Amino acid sequence: MIVGLGCLGMVVLLVLLGALGAVVGSDSKTSAGKVEPSAPATKADRATTAEETSDAPKAEGAKTEEAEDDRKKDTKKGAEKDAKKDVVTFKVWGTAPAGVLGPLDITYGSDSDTRKGTWKDGKFTATLPLDSDALYFTVMAQLQGEGDxxxxxxxEGHTEKAHASGGYNICHAQANAGLLGGWD
Incomplete structure (x- = not known):
């Protein structure tokens, strides 16, 4: 019986210690079911909050300005692309020293309009208005003994390229009108 009271006493003691521990170890903000007010925010907390709220409109304004700049760039690029669609561009570049017959022999144009080009400072560039009835546009450059x-x-944004090296070889690039539109 003493052993029984001892065990019962131990159980009672553990229950009391558990209850006491629960009360002592509870959240300091609560006491008897009431919520204590939290500590006032520090200056750093208030500064961070103020910065976050004041930056929000600035960030949105910056995003709006960036979006406007992007729209202007896209419009400008679109206008440049439209302008390039109205012309055909012919180019020749590389190294081609003048041979016995002179510098490169360059011809360019379409099936209905052939022109002679002039090689200057290692390059040639020309443009012609786009003829929607043309079957092809071509550029040919013949070396005069050596070069690359x-x-x-x-x-209309489609580019055909070619290469020639040495001797009297010919660089010939040609864009053909497709059967269903576009350029091949």
């Missing part, structure tokens, strides 16, 4: 050249023709 590239050539290209660009129609």
């Amino acid at each position: 050249i590239n050539c290209s023709v660009t129609v």
